[in-house]
Amino acid sequence: MFNFNIAIIGIGRVGLPLGLSLAKEGFKVIGIDINKDVIDKVNRKIMPFEEAGYEELIKRVDFFATSDISEVQNSENIIITVGTPLLSHIETDLSQITGVLESMTPYIREGHNIILRSTVAPKTTDFVRKYLEQKTCLKVGQTVFLTFCPERIAEGKALKELKELPQIIGSEDPKSAKKAEEIFKRLTGDILHTTFISAELVKLFNNISRYIHFAVSNQFSIIADDFGQNIYEIIEMANYKYPRGIIAKPGFTAGTCLRKDFGMINETIPYTDLLLSAWKINEFMPKFMVDNLQKRVAIYNKNVAVLGYSFKNDTDDTRDSLTPKLIRYIKREMPLEVKVHDPYLPDEIDCRYKNYSLDDAIEKADIIYIATNHKQFREQKDYIISKISADCWIVDLWNVFGVGKTFFKKEEVK
Ligand SMILES: NC(=O)c1ccc[n+]([C@@H]2O[C@H](COP(=O)([O-])OP(=O)(O)OC[C@H]3O[C@@H](n4cnc5c(N)ncnc54)[C@H](O)[C@@H]3O)[C@@H](O)[C@H]2O)c1
Known part of the structure; x- marks a missing residue:
């Protein structure tokens, strides 16, 4: 009756790995997306983004992509994995979900099983139920089927985590x-x-608790620096052989999931709360890295290198990264030049910045910001140190260089 077992709508960083993993398990899967570049690459068996293990898998399994939404009528199960960002107000942007519902619903018929997998605000699955029942003559649970099955993988770990993480099914x-x-x-x-x-x-709750957990460490790093102390030394001692409540390491806490998911709860309450405070602290970290460096050295008329642009380590995903914000704050201080280097990104970053080679970025640097904790920077520490001038300042909230301080000079690197 159906040509495909599963249609995945939205073959981005969640939908494509899921579709390929399901194809590996023997399902006949089709991917549907509105992005022609993504479709073209997938049909040429090329991953459109980095995800460990999938470059090999995409070549091995049968997986076809199309922009033709009417293909859902040929698939028994439909999994929706489109984006759910926040608008610039604290409000969930439902436009990708409503876009899918509008285009897909004319092809929904009796027996279809629909699974919502995008991260959504509470009551969104019920909104999908109401939408389907209002626009068709189908009834959820009787003639059409609907669940919410959240995706909880971390980018870069999909292959392993899709098999290992328990699956929650909301019905x-x-x-x-x-x-x-x-x-x-x-x-x-x-x-x-x-x-x-x-x-x-x-x-x-999974994502928001991580976001708050990191906000606490980030606030601790601001407090420690205000008292002239080193956050890493304090955290190491606090965690050493202490069995209750491990403190996380500080860093830029952002990215397309962590930064936005608090808003899906926060939009439903009118008062200031812990979630909003976590947002404020995490969002403040670029300013902290600029202002507190300037208590030691002025950025004015200096050459600045920013190492790392993606939102987290070892990925090419720049969505909701805090690095552009860091660069804007640096530029407000009128440096001579700011050069960005990220080993995972193309020559032109987000149509905004030239991606310099590591050598070009650090050659004349007076100040180096480690904005992302890519493994390459840890591995290239000795090389970077050998190339920079004696009085170069380094800002390393991630402790990539292992100095244990956020602000230090070259001579302090062992
Ligand atoms: N990226 C992650 O690590 C991660 C992890 C867990 C959950 N999530 C959640 O999963 C969802 C998807 O995230 P993502 O990172 O894969 O986003 P993404 O932007 O990488 O992928 C979304 C895809 O949907 C496509 N799309 C948008 N509207 C469409 C439409 N009307 N029809 C067909 N395709 C359409 C886009 O072109 C894009 O390719 C979000 O809700 C996100 O919060 C993401």
């Missing part, structure tokens, strides 16, 4: 729950069933 009827389980049990042996809203909250 409001047993038939939908069973249909989703039939798919995900081929990936993982651990399935947990709950309601739509609890499943939505599990995903949000």
